[in-house]
Amino acid sequence: MTDPTTDILASFSSAVADLVAKAAPAIVSVHSHHARASGFVWKPGLIVTADEALAEEGEISIKLADGTARAATIAGRDHTTDIALLRFDATEIVPAKLSPVLPAPGSLAVVVAAARGTPSAALGVVSLAGGGWRSLRGGDIDARVELDVRLHHSQQGGLALDASGEAVGMAVLGPRRVLVIPTATIDRVAGRLETHGRIARGYLGVGLQAVKLDDGVGAMVMSVDKSGPSAAAGIRQGDVIAGWNGEKLAGVRQLLRSLGPDSVGSVVELLIRRGGEPLRFKLTIGERPET
Amino acid sequence: MSKETSPAIVIAVEIGDAGLADRLASLLDGVAGLRLAAPGEAATVTIVARESHRPAEPHGFDLTPRELDVLALLAEGASNKTIASRLGISVHTAKFHVGSLLDKLDATGRTDAVAHAARRGVIHL
Numbered sequence: 418m419t420d421p422t423t424d425i426l427a428s429f430s431s432a433v434a435d436l437v438a439k440a441a442p443a444i445v446s447v448h449s450h451h452a453r454a455s456g457f458v459w460k461p462g463l464i465v466t467a468d469e470a471l472a473e474e475g476e477i478s479i480k481l482a483d484g485t486a487r488a489a490t491i492a493g494r495d496h497t498t499d500i501a502l503l504r505f506d507a508t509e510i511v512p513a514k515l516s517p518v519l520p521a522p523g524s525l526a527v528v529v530a531a532a533r534g535t536p537s538a539a540l541g542v543v544s545l546a547g548g549g550w551r552s553l554r555g556g557d558i559d560a561r562v563e564l565d566v567r568l569h570h571s572q573q574g575g576l577a578l579d580a581s582g583e584a585v586g587m588a589v590l591g592p593r594r595v596l597v598i599p600t601a602t603i604d605r606v607a608g609r610l611e612t613h614g615r616i617a618r619g620y621l622g623v624g625l626q627a628v629k630l631d632d633g634v635g636a637m638v639m640s641v642d643k644s645g646p647s648a649a650a651g652i653r654q655g656d657v658i659a660g661w662n663g664e665k666l667a668g669v670r671q672l673l674r675s676l677g678p679d680s681v682g683s684v685v686e687l688l689i690r691r692g693g694e695p696l697r698f699k700l701t702i703g704e705r706p707e708t
Numbered sequence: 709m710s711k712e713t714s715p716a717i718v719i720a721v722e723i724g725d726a727g728l729a730d731r732l733a734s735l736l737d738g739v740a741g742l743r744l745a746a747p748g749e750a751a752t753v754t755i756v757a758r759e760s761h762r763p764a765e766p767h768g769f770d771l772t773p774r775e776l777d778v779l780a781l782l783a784e785g786a787s788n789k790t791i792a793s794r795l796g797i798s799v800h801t802a803k804f805h806v807g808s809l810l811d812k813l814d815a816t817g818r819t820d821a822v823a824h825a826a827r828r829g830v831i832h833l
Contacts, residue, residue: 469788473788473789473799496787496788497785553782553810553813554782554785554786554787555783555785591810592807592810592811592813592814593811593814618785620833621833623832623833624830624831624832625830625831625832625833626829626830626831627827639830640830640832669831669833672833673783673785673831673833676833705785707787707790
């Protein structure tokens with residue numbers, strides 16, 4: 418009679434190996450300068466990878482699951498959500514199927530990545546699954562998912578699978594933890610990168626310092642970009658922004674939130690204190706130039 | 709007056725870097741002829757860091773001047789490449805500072821780091 422424990426372990430083991438084998442054809446390894454990472458085919462001819470693991474300059478080559486190497490170019494990258502989109506010339510690879518399902522905490526997670534074209538895997542549990550959050554750089558990420566797995570640098574950009582083999586997002590290295598960039602964020606950001614090549618940020622063209630006002634907080638204009646939207650609106654150095662679209666300013670962070678990708682081109686009304694006198698200005702939000 | 713009866717030199721250590729201050733204090737402790745000043749005691753000699761003294765953060769949030777620069781740029785949404793070019797350092801070094809900053813923020817559970825950066829200095833928006 419066979420030991421039932423052996424059967425359970427063996428079937429568990431082969432189930433995990435099957436998940437990896439099924440996902441592997443859509444996984445690529447990404448080589449840029451000295452950096453090695455993983456990625457997956459998101460749409461025909463398009464690869465999603467981890468922006469943090471992609472070199473800032475130089476050529477990019479990818480290695481497919483069949484072992485062949487291809488050149489790739491950057492379609493766009495967004496460091497606020499750690500998503501980079503690459504183009505390559507093979508359209509015959511079936512893209513990974515992403516699931517919008519949010520994994521439950523404690524459920525199994527398998528990361529499928531690739532090292533030099535060879536599949537690699539990591540196994541662990543979903544250690545946290547929560548609501549949307551904002552990265553330190555201001556990127557909107559639709560769910561907070563953390564994995565209790567050991568992820569090698571080269572596995573950044575790999576797919577995180579749940580126990581039924583559904584891809585729930587991209588595995589990346591956060592500070593001291595492994596994060597999943599969820600499907601909803603990938604589709605939104607990569608979709609925008611595909612069509613626009615970048616994630617725009619709103620731009621006021623001022624240097625601001627938080628100041629206390631008698632009745633709340635304000636943002637004092639310390640410097641003005643001469644060719645920026647604020648200068649065009651007539652805002653001067655020394656002005657204090659006290660209100661935004663009819664509401665009192667809650668803080669500089671609120672201004673940051675108001676300058677997302679969709680803000681570019683919109684008109685806002687600013688309440689300004691100049692020498693203590695209230696003034697109103699209409700300002701058309703510009704697009705932040707890359708410096 | 710003999711050496712034995714000379715009063716000990718009282719040394720105060722006023723260094724913002726808690727680790728460095730601790731190491732200095734333990735090295736000076738036990739050296740004949742000098743002793744560390746008690747809290748509030750007037751010292752004969754004060755050791756200060758070569759860089760200007762920066763009082764410890766009131767919220768137990770101790771960042772180096774470089775990390776504060778990086779934090780302000782992160783708040784503006786800067787990439788590692790932008791941080792590197794704005795601070796005149798390599799991308800590799802920029803990544804290092806970002807990493808240690810994220811580590812510190814994470815360890816102290818600070819989620820309002822951007823607000824913190826905004827209070828400390830000028831943010832370009």
